Amino acid sequence: MASILQFIIDAIDTLGYVGIFILMAIESSIIPLPSEVVMIPAGYLVYQGKMDMSLVILSGTLGSLAGALINYYIALKFGRLIVLKYGKYFLMKESTLLKTEGFFMRHGPISTFIGRLLPLIRHYISLPAGLAKMKLWKFCLYTLLGALVWVAVLSYFGYYLGNTLGDAQSLNEIAGAFMGSNKDATQLDIKSQAKNIMLIIVAVVIIIGIVYSIISKFKKNK
Numbered sequence: 001m002a003s004i005l006q007f008i009i010d011a012i013d014t015l016g017y018v019g020i021f022i023l024m025a026i027e028s029s030i031i032p033l034p035s036e037v038v039m040i041p042a043g044y045l046v047y048q049g050k051m052d053m054s055l056v057i058l059s060g061t062l063g064s065l066a067g068a069l070i071n072y073y074i075a076l077k078f079g080r081l082i083v084l085k086y087g088k089y090f091l092m093k094e095s096t097l098l099k100t101e102g103f104f105m106r107h108g109p110i111s112t113f114i115g116r117l118l119p120l121i122r123h124y125i126s127l128p129a130g131l132a133k134m135k136l137w138k139f140c141l142y143t144l145l146g147a148l149v150w151v152a153v154l155s156y157f158g159y160y161l162g163n164t165l166g167d168a169q170s171l172n173e174i175a176g177a178f179m180g181s182n183k184d185a186t187q188l189d190i191k192s193q194a195k196n197i198m199l200i201i202v203a204v205v206i207i208i209g210i211v212y213s214i215i216s217k218f219k220k221n222k
Helices: 002-015 017-028 036-047 053-090 094-115 126-131 136-168 171-178 185-221
Strands: none
Touching: 002 017, 002 036, 002 171, 017 036, 017 053, 036 053, 036 136, 036 171, 053 126, 053 136, 094 126, 094 136, 094 185, 126 136, 136 185, 171 185
8 A cells, every 4th residue: 555655646746747647547447546645645736836736637637537538438339248248247237238328318417527526436437428328528528527626626625735734744644644544643634624525525416416306307397
């Protein structure tokens, strides 16, 4: 875990915006790399004057899109074949695939946008979009919007930590709050604050979902 964390920190410190792009592309794929360990330290570097916030958010957002597109095309090209051939071993039948396709035909944009804002789900939301053959421009647009919000929130949280903690913290200290088991008091506090932010995001997502459901039901009845 320590070596993975060091790799992430070195990538950001050495490659800068390109490193952020690559790491967020990895994070947006099915590889479980927490975006918190990338964007929050990057935001902290903005506070230190070593990076520009606009470029941090841009590189993180585009990296998220790149990783999502990889998943999308894998599911688009091979997803149906894999499900039909091996889906029965994972309790996924052809009827489930058809329901997924139908759902994304009706609610693909909002599902993609909301999915990008939810921990864990954000890593996999591109797969059902690809399976359902969601239009590429819609997938890119709503993935970008969702990724932009997520990346901006994490980046500004990192900047906020700089204002709160000052220059004394290292990137390893901040990123370590989201990886590994042994954490000091500062890291526990960082993780607790981040958790509260995630809960607010989830609450906002739920409200968006409820409003969307009400509007959709109203349009359907009309």
